[in-house]
Amino acid sequence: MISDLKKIMLAAVGTVATVYENIDKNINEMVRKGKITIEEGKELSEQLKKDVEVKTNQATNVMMEKIDELRPLTKEDIRLMIAEYNIDVEEELKILKNKICELEKLSSKVDELEIKLKNKIDILEEK
Known part of the structure; x- marks a missing residue:
């Protein structure tokens, strides 16, 4: 899980870098066209660079703090969460099993209808 969070953080940093590059290109284009x-253009680029560095550092620090706070869930943690939310595991399992049965029945009906439809299409194509 921690490695996933680090990947997310790196992806976010990469995204920020891409956005920075695009904005910098736009600034250069505005200079080239004489709009600024x-x-x-230099001032805007420098300010953008500073802002990106500050925001990236802040986000990285927050993410690293959160990663450091993470710890694996224990069985006791899970029991407490179940108790806290007043979850009846057995009842939930029954409900899920019933829904699975319903979905299987619906899937069978869909399969039957597909076969009937294919047969009708075949008959129409023969005519």
């Missing part, structure tokens, strides 16, 4: 001066 070279100096304004």
Whole structure:
């Protein structure tokens, strides 16, 4: 789980870098077209770079703190969560089993209807 969170964090950093590059390209394009001066472009790029660094560092720090706080769930943790939410596991299992049976029946009906439809299509194609 921790490795997944690290992957998410790295993906987020990569996304930020891509956005930064795109904005920087747009700034350069605006300078090239004369919509802003070279100096304004440099200022915007520097401010963008600082903002990206600050935000990335903040996000990284928060994520690393959260990762450090994580620990595996124990059986007791799970029991407490079940008790806290007043979950009747046996009843939930019955409900799920019933729903699975219903879905299996529906799946069988769909299969039957597909066969009937295919047969009708075959008959129509023969004519």
